[in-house]
Amino acid sequence: MPAKKNTTTGTRGRPVDADGQQTRRRILAAARDCFSHHGYANATNRMIASEAGITASALYNYFPAKVDIYCAVLEEAEHYVAAIYENTIRDIDSPLQAICALLDLNIRMYGKYSGLTFFFGHMRSEISRNPELAAVVESRESPTEKILRRLIHAARQQGELSRAIPEKNIEMMLFACMLGLSTYGLRVDNRDQSRNMQAFRMLLDGSLTSQKP
Numbered sequence: 210m211p212a213k214k215n216t217t218t219g220t221r222g223r224p225v226d227a228d229g230q231q232t233r234r235r236i237l238a239a240a241r242d243c244f245s246h247h248g249y250a251n252a253t254n255r256m257i258a259s260e261a262g263i264t265a266s267a268l269y270n271y272f273p274a275k276v277d278i279y280c281a282v283l284e285e286a287e288h289y290v291a292a293i294y295e296n297t298i299r300d301i302d303s304p305l306q307a308i309c310a311l312l313d314l315n316i317r318m319y320g321k322y323s324g325l326t327f328f329f330g331h332m333r334s335e336i337s338r339n340p341e342l343a344a345v346v347e348s349r350e351s352p353t354e355k356i357l358r359r360l361i362h363a364a365r366q367q368g369e370l371s372r373a374i375p376e377k378n379i380e381m382m383l384f385a386c387m388l389g390l391s392t393y394g395l396r397v398d399n400r401d402q403s404r405n406m407q408a409f410r411m412l413l414d415g416s417l418t419s420q421k422p
Contacts, residue, residue, distance in 0.1 A: 232261075232263065232271070233271055235261045235262065235263075236257065236261045236263070236271055236272070236278070237278075237281055237282050237285055238261075239257050239258075239260035239261035240257045240260075240261075240278045240279070240281075241282045241286070241328050242260065243256050243257050243260060244279060244282065244328060244331070244335070246327070248331070248335065249275075249279060249335045249338075249339050249342060250338070250339060252275075253275075254268055254269075254275055254278075257275075257278065276341050276342060276345060279335075279342060279346075280345055282328070283328075283332070283346065286328060286329070287351045287352055287353055288352055290318070290325070290353055291351075291352035291353050291355075291356060293314065293318065294311055294314070294353060294356050297310055297314050298310055298311065298356075298360070303364075303367075303369065304360045304361070304363040304364035304367060304369060305369040305370065305413060307360050308360050308361075308364070308413070309406075309409070309410050309413065311356075311357070311387065312386070312387050312390060312406065312409065313406060315387050315388075315390075316402060316406070330388060332346075354380070357380055357383060357384065358376065358380055361376050361379050361380055361383070362376060386409065390402075390406070390409065
């Protein structure tokens with residue numbers, strides 16, 4: 210008599226009849242946590258697989274290399290944030306006010322989803338320390354960068370931002386401010402963070418500089 214086929218899911222690896230997309234999402238969630246808390250170099254495929262509840266060999270069915278996992282985590286996080294960005298600024302006419310709204314959003318969202326803050330906060334340093342990441346990540350344009358670039362260009366066209374500084378430099382400055390204030394907001398109370406936001410808006414509209422009588 211032929212042996213009965215084993216249809217249990219007790220063994221680790223890719224469970225029988227499992228939804229591949231759900232498994233992929235588990236891998237990406239586990240990888241984001243591992244990269245955020247251990248760094249790219251120290252987060253091994255075995256560690257990520259264990260956190261996701263699969264074997265290391267099963268992980269290769271989804272991603273052939275660790276750099277592919279990192280890029281997939283980054284892409285998923287960026288598209289998630291970009292969708293919320295677009296919904297937030299949909300009805301705001303002023304590009305400058307839209308930029309401020311995105312900063313407010315970042316603070317609320319990153320306070321709620323601290324894993325995003327840690328991941329994005331460490332991304333630049335991870336890229337600088339790991340050439341294999343730099344070769345892949347820096348060759349692409351993120352959807353959030355496209356949104357901010359669009360708003361900066363519109364703000365300059367409408368006279369809300371000076372034309373004295375190239376748009377790419379304004380973009381870099383705003384990204385640094387948005388990430389920095391969002392990360393800092395995890396360590397201060399709401400009242401202090403509201404004052405930080407007020408100061409940032411005043412900086413953007415020029416009213417932060419003391420006016421001589």
